[in-house]
Amino acid sequence: MPRKRAVIQPKGVEVSLFNAGNENDALISLADIAKYKNPEAPADIIKNWMRSRSTIEYLGLWEQMYNTKFNNSACTELLTVSGSNSFVLSPKKWIEETNAIGIVSKAGRYGGTYARTDIAFEFAMWVSAEFRLYLIKDYQQPKEKESDAQKLEWDVRRELAKVNYKIHTDAVKENFIPEQLTKSQVAFKYATETWLCLE
Numbered sequence: 570m571p572r573k574r575a576v577i578q579p580k581g582v583e584v585s586l587f588n589a590g591n592e593n594d595a596l597i598s599l600a601d602i603a604k605y606k607n608p609e610a611p612a613d614i615i616k617n618w619m620r621s622r623s624t625i626e627y628l629g630l631w632e633q634m635y636n637t638k639f640n641n642s643a644c645t646e647l648l649t650v651s652g653s654n655s656f657v658l659s660p661k662k663w664i665e666e667t668n669a670i671g672i673v674s675k676a677g678r679y680g681g682t683y684a685r686t687d688i689a690f691e692f693a694m695w696v697s698a699e700f701r702l703y704l705i706k707d708y709q710q711p712k713e714k715e716s717d718a719q720k721l722e723w724d725v726r727r728e729l730a731k732v733n734y735k736i737h738t739d740a741v742k743e744n745f746i747p748e749q750l751t752k753s754q755v756a757f758k759y760a761t762e763t764w765l766c767l768e
Contacts, residue, residue: 579703
């Protein structure tokens with residue numbers, strides 16, 4: 570089960586973000602996105618989106634790009650029957666038949682339907698173009714704040730390194746350079762001692 574990472578609120582709708590295995594990628598709750606359109610039956614919204622031929626094509630292409638174990642022939646079979654009145658495709662069926670990794674579906678109390686960001690944004694576009702824009706904007710804000718914090722941390726480390734370097738070089742000048750050396754000997758000794766102090 571993915572671990573919850575954050576909650577964003579595009580257009581006042583709570584959308585949960587979950588860890589997807591690494592810090593650079595997230596799973597976004599499709600059920601939360603679907604609640605923007607229909608709070609009472611979000612699962613039906615997801616199934617309606619998934620039964621579309623263009624959705625299956627998109628999901629299939631995404632899986633081909635990122636999933637070496639994707640069952641492309643099962644995807645082709647689903648494409649063949651898509652569009653008929655009796656065709657229904659749930660996230661669980663998609664995952665089981667194609668070995669998909671872009672959508673995660675778990676049952677139970679802490680379950681739900683989640684998707685990688687590319688897929689979630691595509692679903693949000695199908696739900697509402699306006700909602701998708703708000704979703705992307707709100708999704709990027711924590712990442713921008715995190716990036717700013719990392720930049721600040723790097724700037725602080727850089728300034729500390731500059732101060733430490735000055736302390737080291739002043740200490741070498743005062744304590745390790747004898748006065749009777751020539752200019753070239755001083756330069757060599759200074760460079761050697763400074764390097765040894767910094768190691």
